[in-house]
Amino acid sequence: MEEKALVGVIMGSQSDWPETMKHTAITLQQLGVSFEVNIVSAHRTPERLFEYAKTAKERGLKVIIAGAGGAAHLPGMIASLTTLPVLGVPVQSKSLSGMDSLLSIVQMPGGIPVGTLAIGRAGAINAAILATSILATSGNYPNIEEQLNQFRRNQTDSVALIPHHEEPFPSLEIKSSFLFGREETNIDTKDKKQNETERDEIAKENRKRKQDMKPIPSGRNVGIIGGGQLAKMSAMAAASLGYKVWIFAPENDPPASHSCFKHFKGDYMDKEALEKFASQTDVITYEFENIPKETLEYLNRFTPVRPSPHVNATCQDRLMEKTFVKSLGIPTAPFEPIRSKEELKEALIRISYPAVLKSNNFGYDGKGQFTLRSESDIDKAWEKMQSVHSQSAILEGFISFEKEVSVIVGRDLNGNVECFPLVENEHENHILKKTTVPAHVSEQTKENAKTIATKLANEFQLVGILAVEMFVTKDGSLLVNEMAPRPHNSGHWSIEASNISQFDQHVRSVVGLDVGKIQVIAPHGCHMINLLGNEVNQWVELISSGYSVHLYGKDEIKPGRKLGHATKFDS
Numbered sequence: 001m002e003e004k005a006l007v008g009v010i011m012g013s014q015s016d017w018p019e020t021m022k023h024t025a026i027t028l029q030q031l032g033v034s035f036e037v038n039i040v041s042a043h044r045t046p047e048r049l050f051e052y053a054k055t056a057k058e059r060g061l062k063v064i065i066a067g068a069g070g071a072a073h074l075p076g077m078i079a080s081l082t083t084l085p086v087l088g089v090p091v092q093s094k095s096l097s098g099m100d101s102l103l104s105i106v107q108m109p110g111g112i113p114v115g116t117l118a119i120g121r122a123g124a125i126n127a128a129i130l131a132t133s134i135l136a137t138s139g140n141y142p143n144i145e146e147q148l149n150q151f152r153r154n155q156t157d158s159v160a161l162i163p164h165h166e167e168p169f170p171s172l173e174i175k176s177s178f179l180f181g182r183e184e185t186n187i188d189t190k191d192k193k194q195n196e197t198e199r200d201e202i203a204k205e206n207r208k209r210k211q212d213m214k215p216i217p218s219g220r221n222v223g224i225i226g227g228g229q230l231a232k233m234s235a236m237a238a239a240s241l242g243y244k245v246w247i248f249a250p251e252n253d254p255p256a257s258h259s260c261f262k263h264f265k266g267d268y269m270d271k272e273a274l275e276k277f278a279s280q281t282d283v284i285t286y287e288f289e290n291i292p293k294e295t296l297e298y299l300n301r302f303t304p305v306r307p308s309p310h311v312n313a314t315c316q317d318r319l320m321e322k323t324f325v326k327s328l329g330i331p332t333a334p335f336e337p338i339r340s341k342e343e344l345k346e347a348l349i350r351i352s353y354p355a356v357l358k359s360n361n362f363g364y365d366g367k368g369q370f371t372l373r374s375e376s377d378i379d380k381a382w383e384k385m386q387s388v389h390s391q392s393a394i395l396e397g398f399i400s401f402e403k404e405v406s407v408i409v410g411r412d413l414n415g416n417v418e419c420f421p422l423v424e425n426e427h428e429n430h431i432l433k434k435t436t437v438p439a440h441v442s443e444q445t446k447e448n449a450k451t452i453a454t455k456l457a458n459e460f461q462l463v464g465i466l467a468v469e470m471f472v473t474k475d476g477s478l479l480v481n482e483m484a485p486r487p488h489n490s491g492h493w494s495i496e497a498s499n500i501s502q503f504d505q506h507v508r509s510v511v512g513l514d515v516g517k518i519q520v521i522a523p524h525g526c527h528m529i530n531l532l533g534n535e536v537n538q539w540v541e542l543i544s545s546g547y548s549v550h551l552y553g554k555d556e557i558k559p560g561r562k563l564g565h566a567t568k569f570d571s
Contacts, residue, residue, distance in 0.1 A: 004060035005036035006141075007131050010052065011067040012041045012074050016091045020124045021067040022327040024089065026459070027128035029320055030310040032147040032293070033135065036061075042073040049074070053081035062138075063131040066114075067124065069093045072104035075114045085134055087127045088114045150297060153204060154308070203302050206279075211304050214413060215512035216282045218242035222511065223281035223303065225295070227254025227263070229552040229562065230287035230487045233495070235260045237503035243511065248277045255552045256287075268295045278302035285464060285510045287486055289316040290361070306510040307464040307485040314460075315483045318360050318394045325480045328459055330452055332480050333471075334397040341382045347395045348372065354398040357381045361392075369430065371398070399479060401471035405439045406490045409453035410505040410515040411462040418515040419450045420502065425469075425490050428532075431560055435490045435528045437497060437520065445476045452478060460485075465506045467491065489562070493528040496548045496567045497521060522569045531564035533557055542566045 007028055011021045021037075028035045040049050056064060064082070066075040067089040075088030090101035098119035106116040115130065117123030129151070136145035216222075222238050224231045227249030235245035236259050244261035247254070250268065257263035262280075266273030269292060277299075278284065284305045286296065289312055296309035314320045322335050336347040338357065348355060359368030370381040385393045404427065408420040424439035425432055439446065453468045460466070467488030471479045491502035500508075500516040509515055531539065531549075534557060539549045547566035554563055 005034045006060065006062045006135060007033055007035040007128075008052075008056060008061045008064045009035055009037045009067075010040045010064065010074065010078070011091070012039070012043075012069065012072075014039060016067045016069060017327075018329060020089065020091045020120055023121050023124040024065055024067070024128045025327060026324065027125045028132070029314060029324065031128065031132045031144070031151055032310075032313065033128075033132050033144055040074065040078075042068070042077045043071075049077060050081065053078050056082050056084055063087065063134050065089060065127045065131055067091050068105065069098070069101045070104075072101040075105050075116075076108050076112060079108065079112050079114045085131075086114050087130060088116045089123045089127050090116070090119045092120045147297070150300060153207075153301075156208075207300075207302055207304065210282050213282060213512065216243075219244070221246055221261070221281045222507070223248060223277060223284035223299075224256065224260075224287055225249075225268070225284065225291055225299070226287035227251055227256040228287055229255050229550075229554075231256035232259050232552065233492075233501075233550070234285070234287065234487060234503045234506060237501060238507045238511075240504075241507065241511075243507070246277065246281055248274070253555060255554055258553050268292055271298060274298055275302060283510050283512075285486070285506070286312065289484060289486070291316075307460070307462055307466070311460050311462060311466075311485045315485050316361060318358055318482070319392070321483060322394065324459075325456070325483075328455060330455065330480055331477065333399050336395050338393040338395050341378065344378060344382060344393075344395060348375075348378075351395055351397045356396045356398055357385060358394050358396065359385050360394055399471050399473070401479075402474055403439065403441065403472040404469065404481075405441065405449065405472055405478075406467055406469045406488065407449045407453045408465055408467045408488060408491045408494075408502050408505075409450075409457045409462075410465045410502075410509055411457040412509045412515045413463055413512050414514060415458070416515050417454050417457055418505070418518055419453055420491060420494060420498065420505075420518050421520060422446045422449045423490055423493070429560060431530070431532065431562075432489045433530055433532070435493055437493050437522065437526050437528075439472075441472055442476055445472060445478065448478055452480065456480075456483065464509045465491075465502060489530065489565075490528075492550070492565050493526050493567050495550070497526040497569065525570045526567055527570060528565055528567045530562055531566060533559045533561055533563070536563035539564060539566070 009024050025037055040052050042049055063085050064078055065087045066078050068074040069091030070093050075086055079086040088105035090098050090105055092098035093100055102119055105114055108114050117127045132148050135141045136148045219242050222243045222245050224234060224247045227247045231247050232255045235256055238245045246262045246264055247256045247260045248264045248266060264277045281303050284299050284303050293313050296305050296312055299305050300309050314324050319337050322332050325332050334351055338344045354371055354373045357370045370384045372381050404425045405422050406425055407422045411417045422439045424436040426434040457466055467484040469481045471481055487502050487506055494501040497520055499519045499521055505515055542549050547568045549566045551564040
């Protein structure tokens with residue numbers, strides 16, 4: 001079952017969400033703290049307010065964050081009705097720029113405490129951090145304490161050692177290199193002799209030294225978690241820039257082991273193996289989403305992980321993903337969280353048939369999805385959810401769409417953003433079969449897709465690439481379906497048909513280089529087809545007919561399994 005919310009986020013009206021309280025939700029999400037969001041007005045819904053406060057403790061809440069503007073009675077009213085800690089966020093008002101809200105919340109009578117934060121976005125963010133601190137210092141949530149510590153470390157690491165300047169300062173460069181040189185510390189030889197505090201200091205300093213390498217010099221080591229075809233093609237792109245790629249994968253002979261410098265075989269939850277792997281690499285990225293959240297967070301203690309672990313945590317959880325997208329004002333299909341068959345039945349009354357039930361985690365290529373068209377489908381749908389071992393699900397309204405499209409966006413450490421063109425995707429049995437470049441949609445739709453992708457990348461503070469899959473409706477509107485913070489199947493065409501492939505762009509970003517400007521070099525467009533199952537046996541004929549063929553080197557042919565792809569310029 002999905003874990004209970006520890007933090008309650010409430011506000012007086014919908015208008016408090018976009019500019020202020022959504023930043024509380026985003027920050028809690030980044031910190032890995034479970035939360036709920038509700039509108040509870042002190043004046044317009046007093047009964048709802050009393051019920052919320054009355055049931056807060058028994059529902060498992062430990063802290064309440066209340067945002068309010070104007071008269072701003074909500075935080076004080078809630079504090080008067082519960083012994084839980086209440087943090088008040090003043091929402092900026094038009095008339096007095098939030099000063100009325102601030103003074104109203106801060107001037108509580110003795111005995112009714114409300115921890116009052118700054119006005120607006122900063123206060124909303126700090127309320128989330130302070131709530132996390134309250135949970136962390138209770139001693140009951142060691143994972144949250146580690147998340148908070150990592151959040152603080154990331155804040156520290158984001159501060160450059162020297163100011164950026166177009167012309168180098170030799171003396172500063174020498175000093176930086178001297179202080180943080182690669183030979184300064186060796187974790188492997190010292191960790192058995194040092195106590196835990198010393199080890200943490202060494203890890204922090206070593207990570208800082210790696211974080212400050214912008215860009216990482218050619219010849220150094222890049223780590224990739226996962227050993228499939230995406231890691232294989234990423235390793236080939238990295239090798240073209242002189243980087244040595246180490247892959248971490250549990251399999252004996254994964255595809256990426258055929259093109260990497262070193263294959264480090266280990267379990268994704270083996271901390272000792274992960275630490276040894278991190279000690280050999282200067283930056284780490286990953287090739288698939290379904291990596292345990294704890295794995296990337298642990299690696300990030302020793303070596304920068306790009307994109308950040310919190311980006312992957314969001315994208316591997318459909319509910320978090322949809323909530324994040326919706327919080328930015330970007331349209332999605334209607335959705336509701338589902339934790340039991342009873343909740344599914346209730347949600348279907350609101351969303352109605354047809355609807356799609358999706359596992360919250362571990363779903364890809366159609367796995368963990370079931371379309372419900374009538375009440376008779378409920379039992380079968382719930383059985384399918386349980387088969388993919390996801391403890392919760394999400395119900396989405398069925399979208400009648402014209403096309404499925406996707407756009408890949410790259411963002412570097414300096415915040416530069418570059419999008420690949422919008423492409424059109426065709427699926428067979430929920431598995432991508434063909435990608436056409438460019439998508440056959442209006443120019444306005446193409447621009448809208450790039451705007452959405454850019455907004456998502458910037459909000460994530462992405463370093464790497466992000467694939468954004470969308471539906472195009474009959475009127476040309478776009479609905480975000482899902483995201484993947486790594487190279488994507490719909491971007492394979494770029495190896496031949498773009499001046500910079502998606503793999504090149506990803507490697508550039510994670511090693512600290514600027515993203516490159518994309519130019520499609522296929523004058524009339526192109527298309528890419530996946531070779532699924534036995535179709536891989538047609539590779540010779542495809543080459544003869546003008547396709548550029550890529551075979552992944554997988555050891556077994558299975559129906560629907562992606563074993564290669566082929567790209568051809570259109571005439």
